[in-house]
Amino acid sequence: MKIYNNFENNVPKKLFLAGIHGNESKYTSQILENLRKNISNLKASGNVIIVPELVKDSKYYSTLNPKYYETEEGISLLKLIEKYNPEFYFEIHSYSKKSYSNLTELKRVDLKGIPPFVDLNNGVLMASISPILREKFKETDFCMTLEVPNWKVLEVEKTVLEILEFGILSKNRNEMIEKIFNKYPKSAKTAKWLADEFNLTFL
Secondary structure, eight states, X not given: OOOEEESTTOSSEEEEXXXXXXXXXXXXXXXXXXXXXXXXXXXXXXXXXXXXXXXSSOOOOOTTSGGGGGSHHHHHHHHHHHHHOOSEEEEEEEEOGGGHHHHHSTHHHXXXXXXXXXXXXXXXXEEOOOHHHHTTSOTTSEEEEEEEETTSHHHHHHHHHHHHHHHHHOSSHXXXXXXXXXXXXXXXXXXXXXXXXXTOOOO
């Protein structure tokens, strides 16, 4: 597991993860490798920790499933959070075409008990992280999951990197949320409404 750590001892601490489970690293790890390469061109705020590949290939357990956090990769994820205690946390996942409706339609509420993802642009989906994991963070921390369409990763990579770079540039949760609202006002309002409806922390 590669861990890139820039700006040691600075705050806020920001943790970016990909390759969370299954074979997702095949589609998502290069995005975080490219984010790392771009850092020198950004006026980064805080200590940026990038883990492009938590696991290369594993049995798939959803991060909504408590069993995930008993697996080797789930335990590694929890240890990273405990070690770095980040105020910003980003998970990059990928999904297939057939999974789009399951992730974005309201029937997800019935299946998973949580609100659906919101499409920001061209199939790049946004939500908070698993409620199980969100409990490890303070309410004032910023926590985001991005789902990337695995059949057109190169096409949407620029969008994903821009969002992640918002995270690198932002000094606090409010600044990050403002950037999201300014760039994607309609989607951000929908995501905020859904979080409020389910009494969950918005990002």
